[in-house]
Amino acid sequence: xxxxxxxxxxxxxxxxxxxxxxxxxxxxxxxxxxxxxxxxxxxxxxxxxxxxxxxxxxxxxxxxxxxxxxxxxxxxxxxxxxxxxxxxxxxxxxxxxxxxxxxxxxxxxxxxxxxxxxxxxxxxxxxxxxxxxxxxxxxxxxxxxxxxxxxxxxxxxxxxxxxxxxxxxxxxxxxxxxxxxxxxxxxxxxxxxxxxxxxxxxxxxxx
Numbered sequence: 001x002x003x004x005x006x007x008x009x010x011x012x013x014x015x016x017x018x019x020x021x022x023x024x025x026x027x028x029x030x031x032x033x034x035x036x037x038x039x040x041x042x043x044x045x046x047x048x049x050x051x052x053x054x055x056x057x058x059x060x061x062x063x064x065x066x067x068x069x070x071x072x073x074x075x076x077x078x079x080x081x082x083x084x085x086x087x088x089x090x091x092x093x094x095x096x097x098x099x100x101x102x103x104x105x106x107x108x109x110x111x112x113x114x115x116x117x118x119x120x121x122x123x124x125x126x127x128x129x130x131x132x133x134x135x136x137x138x139x140x141x142x143x144x145x146x147x148x149x150x151x152x153x154x155x156x157x158x159x160x161x162x163x164x165x166x167x168x169x170x171x172x173x174x175x176x177x178x179x180x181x182x183x184x185x186x187x188x189x190x191x192x193x194x195x196x197x198x199x200x201x202x203x204x205x206x207x
Contacts, residue, residue: 035102041109045071091119120176
């Protein structure tokens with residue numbers, strides 16, 4: 001499992017993140033970021049080209065050395081107008097100071113974090129008062145029949161890709177002490193058991 005998780009799975013994730021639906025919607029979130037930005041689960045860096053000059057410093061949190069190396073190559077090729085700094089850690093223990101980030105970006109990441117509640121608490125910790133969590137995530141569908149399929153398939157997805165397709169992402173964000181400033185809930189193109197999405201922003205309700 002170690003070789004698969006460390007060498008094979010990162011490459012499968014990198015390839016999977018380039019599918020048509022993700023490529024279509026990916027720009028919607030990074031273009032909204034500004035100031036000091038933390039991207040949780042940067043992966044192979046596919047968001048990097050979509051950040052603009054509003055960003056002053058980008059921190060990329062990525063525990064996989066394989067994906068981090070790909071992201072570093074992409075960052076160098078993109079010649080970003082801001083520094084990109086990589087952090088080798090999981091989202092449950094973010095190596096940044098309290099209230100140090102203007103924005104935290106998460107795209108197709110919250111489904112895969114082992115301890116989501118702890119990760120959201122850490123995201124809230126590093127955000128400044130009034131800072132924004134910008135998210136584009138898939139999760140549990142509102143349709144009972146689709147949700148039942150998500151529950152059935154969750155063990156398979158978790159074992160093969162580390163993904164939990166049946167998480168109530170919006171409820172988890174609210175339970176972590178965030179207030180939505182905007183949120184869109186809708187199906188994207190593709191199979192319904194993986195295409196229900198949450199897109200928007202949230203701010204810490206209190207500190």
